Amino acid sequence: MxxxxxxxxxxxxxxxxxxxxxxxxxxxxxxxxxxxxxxxxxxxxxxxxxxxxxxxxxxxxxxxxxxxxxxxxxxxxxxxxxxxxxxxxxxxxxxxxxxxxxxxxxxxxxxxxxxxxxxxxxxxxxxxxxxxxxxxxxxxxxxxxxxxxxxxxxxxxxxxxxxxxxxxxxTGGQTTLLLEPEPLPQPGPGAAQPMDLAATRPRQRLPLKILRCTDAELAAHAARLEAIDKASGGHCLWKQAG
Structure with missing residues (x-):
């Protein structure tokens, strides 16, 4: 600690x-x-x-x-x-x-x-x-x-x-948002050659759940952007992009 x-x-x-x-x-x-x-x-x-x-x-x-x-x-x-x-x-x-x-x-x-x-x-x-x-x-x-x-x-x-x-x-640094790709299955001993391509397909993924911001979270986000924009003299890139 x-x-x-x-x-x-x-x-x-x-x-x-x-x-x-x-x-x-x-x-x-x-x-x-x-x-x-x-x-x-x-x-x-x-x-x-x-x-x-x-x-x-x-x-x-x-x-x-x-x-x-x-x-x-x-x-x-x-x-x-x-x-x-x-x-x-x-x-x-x-x-x-x-x-x-x-x-x-x-x-x-x-x-x-x-x-x-x-x-x-x-x-x-x-x-x-x-x-x-x-x-x-x-x-x-x-x-x-x-x-x-x-x-x-x-x-x-x-x-x-x-x-x-x-x-x-x-001191915050940058963290990656990328996920490691799921490894493809490898043929075991005595597997038929060429490898069955169907076996190499990624498993079917479940639909992603969409989480939407609440009104309070949106208001807090907007207030934070305003503060950043004011402190930077009107150069907040996120606010300009919006």
Whole structure:
């Protein structure tokens, strides 16, 4: 059973070396490439002011965070949740740097985040898969037809949920729909030659059952095509073909 956690953070600023802190952690769980509904999400009091530029990005104000728990209050729950999993992060050095900074500030002897779980950077993956192209989360959503129109501001949990869709799209691969042909019967020892051609004919197949879409399924399909068309700037080939 492969357990993966899509993780994102929001922070008071850009550099932990300048004393900036984590103010939100969001994780969603994938098991065998399926979302389980299990998640870890918390807002944190950073015990310092949030930069105005950061507030403009994520909308998390000092007043909103004032009554939230500190990182030290939730650290063990967080470590218990991530231990043994693979963390999937877009631009992992940023989030990992902040997580390690938070862990290093504590006096309880916590290790670095990489000692508890494996780490996969989807930004590096995207750069290898799409060299020379923009590979921000928004750009990947557009490339893979993932609707992120509800993403007016950054948010750790929202971005983790969107990244889960992007990761599954990037790593989905192609599966064949072709069936292996049914082997023809071979003549046994002492069979008459030439072989009776009637014996080589495929067995008669039963009529195929036709499954028709329900109205709800057709509506869902149409909505998905609309989302893909909007994200691709009106270049959804399936919609054009229709």
């Amino acid at each position: 492969a357990r993966q956690l899509i993780l994102d953070t929001e922070t008071t600023g850009l550099e932990p070396a300048q004393g900036h802190r984590i103010i939100e952690i969001g994780c969603v769980e994938l098991v065998d490439r399926k979302l389980t509904g299990s998640r870890f999400h918390v807002y944190l009091n950073p015990e310092r002011e949030v930069d105005a530029g950061a507030v403009a990005v994520h909308g998390l104000s000092n007043d909103f965070l004032a009554d939230k728990p500190r990182f030290a209050d939730i650290v063990q729950d967080f470590i218990d949740f991530v231990t043994g999993a693979e963390l999937i992060i877009h631009n992992a050095p940023f989030d990992v740097g902040f997580l390690n900074h938070e862990l290093n500030r504590l006096t309880a002897g916590y290790k670095t985040i990489g000692d508890y779980c494996a780490i996969l950077d989807t930004l590096l993956m995207a750069r290898k898969k799409h060299p020379g192209q923009r590979n921000s989360l928004d750009a990947l959503c557009k490339r893979y037809g993932i609707d992120n129109t509800h993403r007016n501001l950054h948010g750790a949990l929202l971005d983790a949920e969107i990244l889960a869709e992007v990761y599954l799209a990037m």
